[in-house]
Amino acid sequence: MAYFDAASAAPLHPVGRQALLAALDDGWADPARLYREGRRARLLLDAAREAAAEAVECRPDELVFTPSGTRAVHVGIEGALAGRRRVGRHLIVSAVEHSSVLHAAEVHEALGGSVTEVGVDRTGAVTPDAFAGSLLPDTALACLQSANHEVGTVQPVAEVAEACRAAGVPLLVDAAQSLGWGPVAGDWSLLTASAHKWGGPSGVGLLVVRKGVRFAPRGPLDERESGRAAGFENIPAVVAAAASLRAVRAEAAEEAARLRELTERIRTRVPALVPDVEVTGDPERRLPGIVTFSCLYVDGETVLHELDGAGFSVSSGSSCTSSTLTPSHVLRAMGVLSEGNVRVSLPPGTPAEDVERFLTVLPGVVAGVREKLGAPVPAGGVRGAERGVEESGAPAVDAPAGGTPAGTSTVVDALVVDALGRRCPIPVIELARVIGDVPVGGTVRVLADDEAARLDIPAWCEMRGQEYVGEEPADRGSAYVVRRTS
Amino acid sequence: MAYFDAASAAPLHPVGRQALLAALDDGWADPARLYREGRRARLLLDAAREAAAEAVECRPDELVFTPSGTRAVHVGIEGALAGRRRVGRHLIVSAVEHSSVLHAAEVHEALGGSVTEVGVDRTGAVTPDAFAGSLLPDTALACLQSANHEVGTVQPVAEVAEACRAAGVPLLVDAAQSLGWGPVAGDWSLLTASAHKWGGPSGVGLLVVRKGVRFAPRGPLDERESGRAAGFENIPAVVAAAASLRAVRAEAAEEAARLRELTERIRTRVPALVPDVEVTGDPERRLPGIVTFSCLYVDGETVLHELDGAGFSVSSGSSCTSSTLTPSHVLRAMGVLSEGNVRVSLPPGTPAEDVERFLTVLPGVVAGVREKLGAPVPAGGVRGAERGVEESGAPAVDAPAGGTPAGTSTVVDALVVDALGRRCPIPVIELARVIGDVPVGGTVRVLADDEAARLDIPAWCEMRGQEYVGEEPADRGSAYVVRRTS
Incomplete structure (x- = not known):
């Protein structure tokens, strides 16, 4: 067995496991209490905070533990936006942030705020200039991940942080994917992370708010974690998270x-x-x-x-x-x-x-x-490859996906592939199957109602060197028009 | 060593500890994933939900795990209020709820909602009639703990639930202190609890929303836990919580x-x-x-x-x-x-x-x-007791609390004790010291600015059989007037 999904969750590091076991004995009591079990729990919590702050390169009193990275992101964004309510209600996020950031942005928009999503290039990176260009006089907060969770691309955080700093806008960095590898460089204002991504236990996130950053946490709160994370502290998990972070950093x-x-x-x-x-x-x-x-x-x-x-x-x-x-x-x-x-x-x-x-x-x-x-068998040229499959005789009705089989019909000036009701990758397979029948310079229209077609048909054209003409509305779904160029 | 603070937190039950260790190995992966580690995690999560639901006596799909009891209360109250926004914005809570309930009520009030705090008798219990009497046509939600966390008094939940049901108002029961002892009787609509109170680990709360109860969770959410608790599930802790609950219930x-x-x-x-x-x-x-x-x-x-x-x-x-x-x-x-x-x-x-x-x-x-x-030495009658101390000569200046020593002065019609700047229990001690100097039927005024005096001076009168006349405003703090009756 090989587990290759560390970006979702990593198993608990052996050092974290040991720390967890020890802290189950010594860290279960309420750290706000003055009796010995409480004092012992408080000592463990303080030590974990110091260790985590050292790894983040921040002050211990700038860092609180939250019940998850998601919660750190939600509280961080809400609190930073509320803290700068007077400046404005404009929020900037990159288009490739973790869903927790995008969910918080949706809520902000639903409550009347404005959101700019900064696009990325084909590698998944924002360009510092584009990011800086989205800063407005009423921008309350900008968010940029340290590195992308799906494709691994590292973002230009330091450059973006500099642009934000120059504009007086705090930058929140979601460092969930990178904190185990090292601190986030640059002059950021807020940082979030999630312990189970670096080999810590589930149930622990980090929220760092630099001194001087205006921050007004929302919702019901209590006196725990500087009023930024309500609820009884999960000290055994926090201790294990800090110990794991230290251990993975050493390696x-x-x-x-x-x-x-x-x-x-x-x-x-x-x-x-x-x-x-x-x-x-x-x-x-x-x-x-x-x-x-x-x-x-x-x-x-x-x-x-x-x-x-x-x-x-x-x-x-x-x-x-x-x-x-x-x-x-x-x-x-x-x-x-x-x-x-x-x-x-x-x-x-x-x-x-x-x-x-x-x-x-x-x-x-x-x-x-x-x-x-029944996909086209790849070979040399497009025509050869796609024809080869058609000759192999694999009929469209053999495709295992649901819905009606895709039909092909020739109209006056264009071939039409009806892939309505068919799920990805069938629309693209059908397109590949017929492209050989299209005369060079002619077009084919693929009717599809699977969302993925909007992305995958242009991507197929790019990979195949065919021309993607565009999308047209249709009675059901959309018609994606492709011109054969070779 | 004897730990007598189980109402704050209990150490992890041995059965819970064993379950936690096993689930650290098998339950760390993302239960939303389809590969074997994910499926294994999902099985553990489902089994824990079934076990917890059995203990609560609800359906598994009515129960979600939250990162703490506090979070369960916050989400539960916000979601239930939002779900019944059209009915109105009136919230009922008992005056002796856990602070997490009162914090949520404060936020609701700050956002323009109205809140009624139902008082309790000297035992700490609400009376069902008083609670029912606070139900209004625009009441969106009522909250009552199953039992009080500070004095242990069990609330008449079943009767109150019946009154709420008759009025069509959902009742949220905070069962944090009682769930380890048994399910909550009565026809409640929402229930919250906290695992570390029953010998489960930190980091796990329960939120139960009965089918048919209108519920609209607030804030940024994700697809986890039915959209009611965002963030990566803490499965090892959840498994340990369910195992502990089953174990404590067996005993x-x-x-x-x-x-x-x-x-x-x-x-x-x-x-x-x-x-x-x-x-x-x-x-x-x-x-x-x-x-x-x-x-x-x-x-x-x-x-x-x-x-x-x-x-x-x-x-x-x-x-x-x-x-x-x-x-x-x-x-x-x-x-x-x-x-x-x-x-x-x-x-x-x-x-x-x-x-x-x-x-x-x-x-x-x-x-x-x-x-x-320097407190009065108790003896027989009040006079004897209090005089006894004065005769022992312990001077007020010996009291270790800060501030100026309390002074005593006689004005035309009443004795005045100046305990301004003195912390509890000094104002009450000073009152006890001078009561013997007050003629029967005469009054003494205690000047104090410690909040506790407002509670403790009347309580002293009750215990001592003296008459508490009332509180009057003063230049600093308040004047508490006591009449000697015997």
């Missing part, structure tokens, strides 16, 4: 280099081993352990299922996984392919053999899924 | 009888062993493990400190403990003495010998504190 430099080399193997070898793959994210400015790629003509859920069967736990930003019906907002903002998306995020300590085994298993898994879906 | 009937007998020893013997003591709370309708009493002429912080030195960890609702400057709102609502307040809350398994040792140690501790403070 960080060495482990980062090792994991970076392992993810580099995946980045370079997957495109060679698996045809029609797009590796996403910045190849240089990236986290050590995360690599993400998408495979044409494959549905994410089946790939995940097959990889799970082969002993690999990975996640996917495809729309056809789990309960979600829309592709990942991160891949959408980047404008890259979402179908057959696979995120590999290696936990520290991942043996090289596991990665090698993954590279051995993956090509067969993808080929198997493609075969089941 | 509950036997242990309740045993602890009830032990607290009964304290209830009956403390007044015999320590003079000038008021035992508070309902003698019959009460939790098994909690007993609370207050001692005249004693400051709570010193008593706690001395008891801690003698090996007993207890808490106090006195104003002179820890950081608080006001006496417990519970004791205030009950109208009972707050000075020298001691809450003993026995954890399951407390040996009888510990209670016996406490009863042996307590009289000396209280006497020692009284002596240091």
Whole structure:
């Protein structure tokens, strides 16, 4: 078994586990009480705060523990916005923030605030100039992650922080994915993180508010954690979180280099081993352990299922996984392919053999899924490849997804593919199947009502060197128009 | 060492500890993921939810886990109020609810809602009629604890729930103190609880919302826990919480009888062993493990400190403990003495010998504190007792509290005690010192600016059989007027 989803959660670090066990004995009492059990709990809490602050490079009295990273983000954004209510109600977020940030932004907007989403390039990074350009006189707060959780791209936090500082706007950095690797550089104002991402236990987040930053926490509060995180302190977990952070930091430099080399193997070898793959994210400015790629003509859920069967736990930003019906907002903002998306995020300590085994298993898994879906068999030129499949005779009605089988009809000036009611990756597969029938210079219209088509049809065109003409409204769903250029 | 503060927090039950350790191995992954670690985590979460629901006597899909009992209360109240926004914005709470309920009520009031605080009798219980009488056509929600956390009095929840049901108003029951002992009877609509009160770990609360209750959670949310508790699930802690609850319930009937007998020893013997003591709370309708009493002429912080030195960890609702400057709102609502307040809350398994040792140690501790403070030595009648002390010559300037020594002066028609700047229990001690100088039928005015005086001077009158005439405004603080009746 190889667990390759550290960006979701990492198992508890052995040092954290030991600390947790010790603190279960010594840290269960109320730290606000004056008797010995309370004093002992208080000492543990204070020591954990000091250790965490040292790792963040902030003052202990700037840091509070929250019940989760999500809660840290929610409280941090609400409190910073409320603290600068007089300045204005404009909030800036990048388009690829964690959903907790985007949820807080939605609430802010629903309450009458304004939100600017700063776009990213194809690697997933914001540009400091674009970010700075969105700063307005009434901007109360800006939010930028330290690194992206889906593709691993590291954001230019220090440059953005400088621009924010110059404009007098506080910057909140969601450091959930990077804090285990090192402190966040730059002159940020607020920082959030989540312990279970660095090998700490569930149930612990960090919220850091620099001295001098206006902050007015919302909602019912109590006297705990400086009035910023109501409820009984979870001291055993907090102690374990701080101990784990210290432990992973001690190993960080060495482990980062090792994991970076392992993810580099995946980045370079997957495109060679698996045809029609797009590796996403910045190849240089990236986290050590995360690599993400998408495979044409494959549905994410089946790939995940097959990889799970082969002993690999990975996640996917495809729309056809789990309960979600829309592709990942991160891949959408980047404008890259979402179908057959696979995120590999290696936990520290991942043996090289596991990665090698993954590279051995993956090509067969993808080929198997493609075969089941009746996807075009890749070969040389587009015409040859797509024709080859049609000649193999795999009929559209064999496709396992629900709905009516896709139909093809020729109208006066364009071929139409009806993929209404068909889930990804069927619309793209149908497009690939007919492109050979389109004369060079002619167009094909794909009718589809699966959200992923909006992202994946243009991405397919980009990968295939065909021209994406645009989207047109249709009676049901949309018509995506593609011109054959070669 | 004897830890007698289970109402604040109980150490983790051995069964909970074992469950926690197992779930650290099997329950750290994201339960929303489809790979095996995720599925394993999901199974544990589902099983914990079923076990907790069984203990609450609700459906599993009515119960979500929150990061604390406090959070459960905050989310529960906000969500229920928002769900019935169209009905109105009136909220009912009892005056002796946990601070988390009162904080949520404050926020509701600050946002333009209205709040009725239903008073309690001297035992700390609401009367169902009074509670029902506060129901209005625009009442959106009513809140009543199952039992009080400071004095152990059990509330008439079933009767109040019936009245609420008849009025079509949902009742939220904070069951933090009682859920370990059994399910809450009656037709309530929402229920909250906190695992570390029943021997579960920190970091777990329960929020139950009965099917059919209108509920609209506020603030940024995610898809976890039915959209009612955002943030990564803390599955190891949740599993430990459910296992602990099951374990304490298995022992509950036997242990309740045993602890009830032990607290009964304290209830009956403390007044015999320590003079000038008021035992508070309902003698019959009460939790098994909690007993609370207050001692005249004693400051709570010193008593706690001395008891801690003698090996007993207890808490106090006195104003002179820890950081608080006001006496417990519970004791205030009950109208009972707050000075020298001691809450003993026995954890399951407390040996009888510990209670016996406490009863042996307590009289000396209280006497020692009284002596240091120059308090009147109790004897027969009031006059004798109070005169006795004056004759012993302990001067007011010996009192260890800060501020200027209290001065006594006789004006035309009344004696005046100046206790301005003096902290509790000094104003009451000074009153007791001079009462012997007041002619029967005459009055004495105590000038005091310590909040506790407002509660403790009337309470002293009640205990001493003197007449409390009332409070008058003064240049600083207030003048409390007492008439000597015997």
